[in-house]
Amino acid sequence: MSLLTIINDDIKTAMKAKDKNTLAVLRMLKAAFQNEKIKTGNELSEDEELTLLSREMKQRRESLIEFKKANREDLVEQTNQAIKLVGKYLPQQLSEEELQVIISNAVSEVNATSMKDFGKVMGIVMPVIKGKAEGNVINRLVKDQLN
The missing domain is CATH 1.10.10.410 (Arc Repressor Mutant, subunit A)
Incomplete structure (x- = not known):
């Protein structure tokens, strides 16, 4: 099962649970997958999906650093939740x-x-x-x- 299918299922679950924060992050991931699919012109391979997720995770980690520098605790918490959610779709990290x-x-x-x-x-x-x-x-x- 592709990651996009899993994300779509999780979007449905978040909608039923009325979890707006999770839903926003999942929709952003879905949009990133769809944009990449349009850019490449074909279905994404597993490697391309991992690359895309890694890029999204990196963006969030960089944002987290900037939010901490700016003392934006509201955005730090929101970004931490997004990092946890994106991390759920990545393979287990190596030590x-x-x-x-x-x-x-x-x-x-x-x-x-x-x-x-x-x-x-x-x-x-x-x-x-x-x-x-x-x-x-x-x-x-x-x-x-x-x-």
Whole structure:
């Protein structure tokens, strides 16, 4: 079952429960899926769905940081709820230890020895980890291993 189908079902449930906040976030996700579908001109693959959800999650996390800086507690709470809801559709996030193992394997696979090999390592790591960890965490861990 595609994520869009699951989101549509959850929209119906939120409508019946009259949960306006959840409904707003779900409708936003649905719109993002539909816009991406129109842009690509075909049904989204599972990888494309994960990429889209990761992008939406990243936007919310960036917004959360800005709202905290501006002392907008009302928006911080609302954004936290949206992050939890979007996170429900993402695969379980990998721990740093699990990420370290994947990154170590990639480093040894390409015989990476310095930061010059950063792109090669990231090229191997990102398809494996797609949607299962934040890009900035992966970036930091790869740099730590290459230094």
